[in-house]
Amino acid sequence: MPKHTIIALVEDKPGVLNHMASLFRRRGFNIESIAVGRSEVPHLSRMTLVVNGGNTMVEQVRKQLDKVVDVVKVSDITSDKVITRELALIKVKATSSTRSEVMQIVDIFRANIVDVAADSVTVEVTGDENKIDSLLNLLRGFGIRELTRTGRIALTRGETKPLPVKKPPKAKGQKPTK
Amino acid sequence: MKLTGAQMIGESLVKEGVEVIFGILGGSLLPLYDVLPHYPQLRHILVRHEQGAAHAADGYARATGKVGVCLATSGPGATNLVTGIANACLDSVPMVAITGQVARPFIGKDAFQEVDITGITMPITKHNYLVMDAASVPETIKEAFHLARTGRPGPVLIDLPRDVQIDQAEFNYPSKPNLPSYKPILKGHPAQIKKAAKLINEAKKPVIIAGRGVIISAAFAELKELVEQAQIPLVTTLLGISCFPESHVLSYGMLGMHGMAYANMAVDAADLIIAIGMRFDDRATAKVSDFAPHAHVIHIDIDPAEIGKNVRVDVPIVGDVKAVLKELNKLIVAAKRIDWIRQLDDWRREHPSLVIRPGESLLPQYVIRQIYEVTNGEATIVTGVGQHQMWAAQHYWYDKPNTFISSGGLGTMGFGLPAAIGAKVGCPNDTVWCIDGDGSLQMTIQELATAVQEKVAVKIAVLHNNYLGMVRQWQEMFYGKRYVATPLSSPDFVKVAEAYGLPGLRVERREEVAPAIQQAMAEPGPFLIDFIVEPEENVYPMVPPGASLAEVLEEPEKKTKPKAVKDSAKLPVSNI
Structure with a gap:
């Protein structure tokens, strides 16, 4: 099944993530990853979703998300020019005999070792999913102790249009300072 | 001017043009109810169960096109609204539901009558709010009404902690909602x-x-x-x-x-x-x-x-x-x-689909046709859910715009009576008939008390067949006539009506139908007719589940003999 990347800008309010998650569950949408964090606008978060499914299903995902009042904008950027990245932290078994080999592989992938222990190293790697998957495949032989991945985040390349943005609430009971 | 949260709700509702509120109070709504008498423009109708409040607001909204408003207290009051909110959501009915909530310091502590109603209603509302400070009451109500009535209409819930109703803040009612990303498309491409x-x-x-x-x-x-x-x-x-x-x-x-x-x-x-x-x-x-x-x-x-x-x-x-x-x-x-x-x-x-078999037996279709005749086709018909609903859809002919009110998407049994009350309150000059089944009516029958107390002149026709009829029909057709849990021993509805304080009549024969309907119409207040109808009558035409529209089943030629009448006469009509 093709993977689609959807970007949603949402109001940074309690319950929004819950709302979206419950919508995916209820409508049976197959979500591979969600990554959420602050955006360039103070009260908005940018969410990157990776959805598995055909065009009709992904179109429904987009439309149903768009109906949520706290969702400001949704776009399917699968066919756009985009930059996508994912970050992974991998704790891999590394004894004195294998450590240098692990470090070489890490170097080839331009990844970093961020922690070293007696029998393991922790690797930080960013890139698209393929790069991370390839690194993981190579490290698997040494023994992966722990793994965490952020899921895909994405931005479109080039110009950005202004957003329909809610005015931040005025500070109440305060006189404007001159 | 500073007002309490409760006063701001009152002011805001008046500003939104609200005329009627259906509700039941409780501990967490006491501050709001305490100020209601200061807003005589807001008629409060006390229902007997919060589901009735939601359905009444729903019926009111469908009949008038205005936003229906219902109120319920925290916890069980709020959860009792849930069916009514889901019903309004699936049928795109504009509604604002206001629930009380425990005071802010108690939220999340499993306090007495605390329930996460915004979490519960998230998938069945167009939007919902938990108001965490009094200052945001006016803008929340402005947004809620705007969302409920514009675009594809739907229910919006506002959850109001008790202490937010007591806190004071400056009251400025916004002229426009602050919802820049909400822009329903009105003009076609x-x-x-x-x-x-x-x-x-x-x-x-x-x-x-x-x-x-x-x-x-x-x-x-x-x-x-x-x-x-x-x-x-x-x-x-x-x-x-x-x-x-x-x-x-x-x-x-x-x-x-x-x-x-x-x-x-x-x-x-x-x-x-x-x-x-x-x-x-x-x-x-x-x-x-x-x-x-x-x-x-x-x-x-x-x-x-x-x-x-x-x-x-x-x-x-x-x-x-x-x-x-x-x-x-x-x-x-x-x-x-x-x-x-x-x-x-x-x-x-x-392929005539609306032929009513001649003969003596009291067919439900015949009752509907008589209501049509006597009301001249001008009544607003509100139904519950089941066989009677389908017969009311088929055998009454609707020429006047917006005169059929029914629960479509959710198929909520018990919708009929409270929704009819709401419709009649909204359109007091229209004749409103609630056509209900004995199964469906009993799910919200307590609202008879509401109709009596508030003098709401709904006319109620019960098509009484002592079955959960639609399910029985499916059991007959697809489950080898095994009537599991569908036979009902329904009460004598005339006695029930009398106990609640409204007049009623029982009708068992065709010739009594029209006079009974006329008598109901002549009565100034609410009136109930208990029609004892053919018990195993089926709704036709029918497209069996899983079949296509072309595979429609029509009514088989059958028994026009009065055998069925005997059966119906033998039924346990009341629990004597």
């Missing part, structure tokens, strides 16, 4: 409208399927113009009933599971479906893969997410039905589709 007009002008066998969107948008005149100008036969969904005069020669009644045989045949044979303000519900389309197999589909709806959800669409038009039809009508060429209409009329003759 001109290029799409042009494409649709081309398809319509070229079609040989077009059929319009009209839904509740026509009623919400009040596009009655525009729809009529389209039908008459282009000579297109029209069928409606269940909730589309009364969006177009049913006695019109181009009206072919309701489609779907219990739709007219000829309506379903028309859709099956059509080369173009023009779906207007409807959402291709499975009860309307039957087997969706075989739906209108020869047709192109034009779909006009205000909700973009409905387009292409269930049925492939050739020309989607997102917009308000009235605005879109106005533009579309300009491009429609007058046409005569004599062969197609003749074909449909032949089917109507060959």
Whole structure:
């Protein structure tokens, strides 16, 4: 099944993530990853979703998300020019005999070792999913102790249009300072 | 000026033009109820169960087109609203539900009567709010009403902690809601409208399927113009009933599971479906893969997410039905589709779907037809859910716009009585009949007390067959007549009515039907008639589950003998 990347800008309010998650569950949408964090606008978060499914299903995902009042904008950027990245932290078994080999592989992938222990190293790697998957495949032989991945985040390349943005609430009971 | 949260709610509701609130108070709403007497513009109707409050607000909203408002306290009060909110959500009814909540310091502590009602209602509201400071009360109410009544209407819930109702803040009612990202599309895309007009002008066998969107948008005149100008036969969904005069020669009644045989045949044979303000519900389309197999589909709806959800669409038009039809009508060429209409009329003759068997037995269909006759077809009919609902949809002919109120999407038994109360409160000059079944009515029968206390003159016709009839019909047809848990021992509803303080009559024979209805109409207040009807009557036509519209079953030739009458006379009519 093709993977689609959807970007949603949402109001940074309690319950929004819950709302979206419950919508995916209820409508049976197959979500591979969600990554959420602050955006360039103070009260908005940018969410990157990776959805598995055909065009009709992904179109429904987009439309149903768009109906949520706290969702400001949704776009399917699968066919756009985009930059996508994912970050992974991998704790891999590394004894004195294998450590240098692990470090070489890490170097080839331009990844970093961020922690070293007696029998393991922790690797930080960013890139698209393929790069991370390839690194993981190579490290698997040494023994992966722990793994965490952020899921895909994405931005479109080039110009950005202004957003329909809610005015931040005025500070109440305060006189404007001159 | 500083006001308390409770006062701000009162002020805001008045500013939104609210006239009626249906509700039940409780501990967490005491501050709000305490200020209600200061707002005599807000008529409060005390119901007997919060589900009744939500359904009454729903019926009020459907009858008037205004936003229905209901109030319930925290915890069980709020959860009792849930069915009514879901019902309003599926049928796109504008509603604002206000619930009390425990005071802010207690939230999340499993306090007495605390429940996470915003979490619970998230998937069944258009939007909801938990108001965490008094200052945001006015803007929240402004936004809630705006969301409820614009775009595709729906329920909005506002959860108000008790101490927010007591806190004071400056009251400034905003003139506009601050919702920049919420922009319903009202105007249809001109290029799409042009494409649709081309398809319509070229079609040989077009059929319009009209839904509740026509009623919400009040596009009655525009729809009529389209039908008459282009000579297109029209069928409606269940909730589309009364969006177009049913006695019109181009009206072919309701489609779907219990739709007219000829309506379903028309859709099956059509080369173009023009779906207007409807959402291709499975009860309307039957087997969706075989739906209108020869047709192109034009779909006009205000909700973009409905387009292409269930049925492939050739020309989607997102917009308000009235605005879109106005533009579309300009491009429609007058046409005569004599062969197609003749074909449909032949089917109507060959497959009559509304014949009531002669004989003595008191058939439910006969009762509905008599209500139609006596009310001159001018009453607003509100139904519960079940067989009686289908008969009321079929055998009353709706010529007046927006006179059929029923629970479509959720199929909520018990909707009838409270919704009828709401409709009558909203339109006191209209005749409102609640047609209900004995099973359905008993789910909210306590609202008889509301009708009596508030002097709401609803007329109630109970089609009493001592079964959960629709389910019994399925057991008869698809489960080898094994009537598990469907026989009901219903009470003597006349006695129940008397106990609640309203007059009632029992009717067991055909000749008593019309006089009883006349007597009910002559009564100034509420009135109940307990019609003891043929117990094992089935609803026809019927498209069996999993079949396509073309595979519609018509009523088999059967027993016109009075044997059935004897059966009904033997029934345990009351619990003596």
